Amino acid sequence: xIIKELTIENFxxxxxxxxxxxxxxxxxxxxxxxxGKTTLFEALEWLFDTSKxxxxxxxxxxxxxxxxxxxxxxxxxxxxxFDHDGEKIVDKSFSFTKNANNEIETSDFQFKGYExxxxxxxxxxxxxxxxxxxxxxxxxxxxxxxxxxxNVFNNPDALNYLIETFSNIRQFDPYxxxxxxxxxxxxxxxxxSRKAFExxxxxxxxxxQQERELSLKLDLLRRxxxxxxxxxxxxxxxxxxxxxxLNELExxxxxxxxxxxxxxxxxxxxxxxxxxxxxxxxDYSIKLLDDMWILCGFSNIFSEFQERVSTFSKTKRKLExxxxxxxxxxxxxxxxxxGIIPLSPNIPDKISxxxxxxxxxxxxxxxxxxxxxxxxxxxxxxLADLINSQQQTEKEEEKPLFQNNYxxxxxxxxxxxxxxxxxxxxxxxxxxDRIEFNNARKVDANEIQESINIEEDNKRKLLAQNDGLxxxxxxxxxxxxxxxxxxxxxxxxxxxxxEKEEEEKTYExxxxxxxxxxxxxxxxxxxxxxxxxxxxxxxxAFKNAKEKNTQDFLDQLEKRSNVYLEKLNVDGFxxxxxxxxxxxxxxxxxxxxSNGRLVSxxxxxxxxxxxxxxxxxxxxxxxxxxxxxxxxxxxxxxxxFSAKNEIDFFNVIAGIDKQCIIVTKSFLxxxxxxxxxxxxxxxxxxxxxxxxKPFDEKDLSTIETKLRLIKG
Amino acid sequence: MNNKDKMxxxxxxxxxxxxxxxxxPADYPTIQDALDSENPIIVTVAKIIDGVNGSxxxxxxKEIYNEIINYLNxxxx
Numbered sequence: 001x002i003i004k005e006l007t008i009e010n011f012x013x014x015x016x017x018x019x020x021x022x023x024x025x026x027x028x029x030x031x032x033x034x035x036g037k038t039t040l041f042e043a044l045e046w047l048f049d050t051s052k053x054x055x056x057x058x059x060x061x062x063x064x065x066x067x068x069x070x071x072x073x074x075x076x077x078x079x080x081x082f083d084h085d086g087e088k089i090v091d092k093s094f095s096f097t098k099n100a101n102n103e104i105e106t107s108d109f110q111f112k113g114y115e116x117x118x119x120x121x122x123x124x125x126x127x128x129x130x131x132x133x134x135x136x137x138x139x140x141x142x143x144x145x146x147x148x149x150x151n152v153f154n155n156p157d158a159l160n161y162l163i164e165t166f167s168n169i170r171q172f173d174p175y176x177x178x179x180x181x182x183x184x185x186x187x188x189x190x191x192x193s194r195k196a197f198e199x200x201x202x203x204x205x206x207x208x209q210q211e212r213e214l215s216l217k218l219d220l221l222r223r224x225x226x227x228x229x230x231x232x233x234x235x236x237x238x239x240x241x242x243x244x245x246l247n248e249l250e251x252x253x254x255x256x257x258x259x260x261x262x263x264x265x266x267x268x269x270x271x272x273x274x275x276x277x278x279x280x281x282x283d284y285s286i287k288l289l290d291d292m293w294i295l296c297g298f299s300n301i302f303s304e305f306q307e308r309v310s311t312f313s314k315t316k317r318k319l320e321x322x323x324x325x326x327x328x329x330x331x332x333x334x335x336x337x338x339g340i341i342p343l344s345p346n347i348p349d350k351i352s353x354x355x356x357x358x359x360x361x362x363x364x365x366x367x368x369x370x371x372x373x374x375x376x377x378x379x380x381x382x383l384a385d386l387i388n389s390q391q392q393t394e395k396e397e398e399k400p401l402f403q404n405n406y407x408x409x410x411x412x413x414x415x416x417x418x419x420x421x422x423x424x425x426x427x428x429x430x431x432x433d434r435i436e437f438n439n440a441r442k443v444d445a446n447e448i449q450e451s452i453n454i455e456e457d458n459k460r461k462l463l464a465q466n467d468g469l470x471x472x473x474x475x476x477x478x479x480x481x482x483x484x485x486x487x488x489x490x491x492x493x494x495x496x497x498x499e500k501e502e503e504e505k506t507y508e509x510x511x512x513x514x515x516x517x518x519x520x521x522x523x524x525x526x527x528x529x530x531x532x533x534x535x536x537x538x539x540x541a542f543k544n545a546k547e548k549n550t551q552d553f554l555d556q557l558e559k560r561s562n563v564y565l566e567k568l569n570v571d572g573f574x575x576x577x578x579x580x581x582x583x584x585x586x587x588x589x590x591x592x593x594s595n596g597r598l599v600s601x602x603x604x605x606x607x608x609x610x611x612x613x614x615x616x617x618x619x620x621x622x623x624x625x626x627x628x629x630x631x632x633x634x635x636x637x638x639x640x641f642s643a644k645n646e647i648d649f650f651n652v653i654a655g656i657d658k659q660c661i662i663v664t665k666s667f668l669x670x671x672x673x674x675x676x677x678x679x680x681x682x683x684x685x686x687x688x689x690x691x692x693k694p695f696d697e698k699d700l701s702t703i704e705t706k707l708r709l710i711k712g
Numbered sequence: 713m714n715n716k717d718k719m720x721x722x723x724x725x726x727x728x729x730x731x732x733x734x735x736x737p738a739d740y741p742t743i744q745d746a747l748d749s750e751n752p753i754i755v756t757v758a759k760i761i762d763g764v765n766g767s768x769x770x771x772x773x774k775e776i777y778n779e780i781i782n783y784l785n786x787x788x789x
Binding site for chain 2: 168169170171172173174175183185186188189192193196527530531534535537538540541542544545548549
């Protein structure tokens with residue numbers, strides 16, 4: 001089956017009718033996030049689903065819905081023209097109507113198909129046509145979403161499914177089953193014929209004693225063997241489970257290490273950011289008053305205030321001086337009125353006065369002043385006046401000129417706030433510096449936040465690439481490693497011992513069975529013996545055939561996978577793919593080097609090419625089985641690849657003779673534009689899908705995907 | 713060659729079966745060739761493949777078992 005044309009109409013972001021021409025070989029659809037890549041993939045998934053009638057209104061284009069008038073109808077449709085033994089068409093659609101209150105009703109699901117017979121176009125039910133040309137078993141191995149889903153053997157039933165669908169011989173299970181419940185015919189026939197043989201032997205009286213003894217031995221041996229096999233099975237399952245867990249752990253080791261380093265970087269970045277933010281001091285309102293930043297805005301008012309205070313102060317001092325002058329003048333006038341201006345009472349001083357009185361001699365005028373004389377009495381009076389003058393006298397309370405200290409307070413305030421213009425300028429500079437410093441720290445913090453976002457994004461991608469493991473699971477995986485190793489080793493040791501025991505018991509059983517058979521020779525039970533022996537050998541032949549068929553399939557798959565692995569890895573180490581079957585009938589893909597050593601932890605690119613090689617090989621086997629080719633459709637299969645690796649990888653795929661459809665966001669530069677240099681280097685057909693501009697990022701009804709052919 | 717013929721070829725190519733019952737698998741390319749064989753083991757294998765026909769039904773098993781037991785009773789040497 002080769003897709004020739006796909007038409008998507010009103011399907012999610014695909015507004016209106018969008019026909020897309022397909023070609024054989026590689027087809028690349030390039031789009032950024034939200035450009036409709038996955039929607040294209042989902043449109044194909046919806047078309048290919050033949051199991052149900054899905055007419056979910058969420059499939060309808062929001063843009064078409066928003067512009068649809070009330071009570072009007074339109075159609076969602078995906079149709080495909082393809083080549084499969086002649087041109088065929090499948091067309092799936094449903095109608096939608098906008099009722100009152102803008103309610104949407106969906107109806108009229110149709111799945112039509114057409115095939116050409118000569119010049120006639122014959123209608124056929126679409127699902128039936130698709131199941132015939134692109135059966136579910138094949139579809140299962142043709143559509144892959146994301147890099148993490150490429151490993152087909154992630155599904156434990158995959159091996160059985162692939163063998164049943166694509167191996168050389170199908171349906172072996174009804175003929176032989178290794179289960180104890182005899183679900184295969186040859187198991188059943190061998191058991192029934194053995195019972196019939198034993199019954200015949202028991203009815204032969206001639207050898208009854210020997211028959212009883214051998215029969216008892218056989219029963220015991222069979223029971224022992226059954227027990228050994230059960231233990232063997234259980235140990236094999238345990239060993240396989242622990243081995244799988246350890247392998248997963250090994251393959252997650254790189255991821256776990258990466259996660260650890262991402263988390264360490266995140267921790268350090270968050271600490272840096274927090275430190276940076278701690279430097280930011282934006283308590284500007286506090287600084288307005290505490291650090292007097294407010295003055296910057298009031299510099300003129302402050303000058304005016306200072307001027308006024310100065311004026312008040314000058315006026316006050318002037319008034320006080322005038323008041324003092326006035327008082328002084330009044331006192332002087334009184335003294336002058338008395339005739340003489342007296343000396344100050346403290347001339348001469350108290351000590352001199354007392355000395356003169358004691359000496360009865362006036363040392364001012366140089367005359368004797370005997371006690372009782374006028375001169376003596378004058379000195380005594382003078383001393384009394386002096387002493388009196390030095391005593392505090394209750395003066396008549398004078399009313400001060402300025403009763404309150406308002407001017408003084410104003411002066412004090414003015415002095416306290418005595419910032420001159422240079423200080424204000426300094427203040428402005430310090431405010432500017434502070435704001436600049438804060439802004440610079442914010443820029444630093446934002447830069448760190450960007451790094452944090454990148455790391456968080458890396459972490460999300462890493463977790464997405466690890467089979468849905470949670471961060472906790474990835475971190476804690478190592479805690480159980482020792483126990484798992486112990487359990488695995490223990491189980492493997494047990495297996496070796498049990499296999500030896502099984503071999504010995506089987507040999508013993510065969511010996512006793514031979515004795516038992518020999519006993520039957522020539523007896524009435526001889527025919528039953530022959531029949532049982534024949535059916536036992538036929539059962540073993542079916543068992544071997546089934547195993548050989550499985551092994552042939554795996555060998556074939558391995559061989560073809562390795563051809564693709566070599567093609568897909570143009571340079572660097574790629575190793576050899578091994579598909580290893582476990583005892584529980586599951587399989588896993590492993591990589592070995594040429595010395596048979598297991599490559600325990602291939603890088604993501606090698607892992608992806610390894611899984612894709614197996615897919616290409618499955619596709620080859622499909623083509624051989626069905627004698628037809630089928631497309632492989634991948635949604636973002638190379639998200640872990642570097643840009644160069646992607647181009648190399650896509651070019652290799654372009655060289656493979658297979659229709660391979662890849663939707664990807666590769667070939668876009670950081671601003672979301674097509675990188676034309678890369679496009680030039682790329683072979684194949686290339687479409688660009690993008691949202692029609694302008695659009696509202698928050699309004700889904702403005703989103704419309706358009707495709708344009710840019711190469712091919 | 714259909715699925716049954718391929719299965720027949722693979723089962724008949726079992727070395728033990730060839731050694732015990734002495735036949736050449738190449739002589740029996742189809743189920744019909746095997747059913748027409750003189751060798752009762754070849755015929756039994758063909759009857760199993762043809763009769764079971766991919767079914768896991770126990771009733772079918774019983775029926776086929778009875779058929780091949782009757783056949784072998786009469787033909788095995």
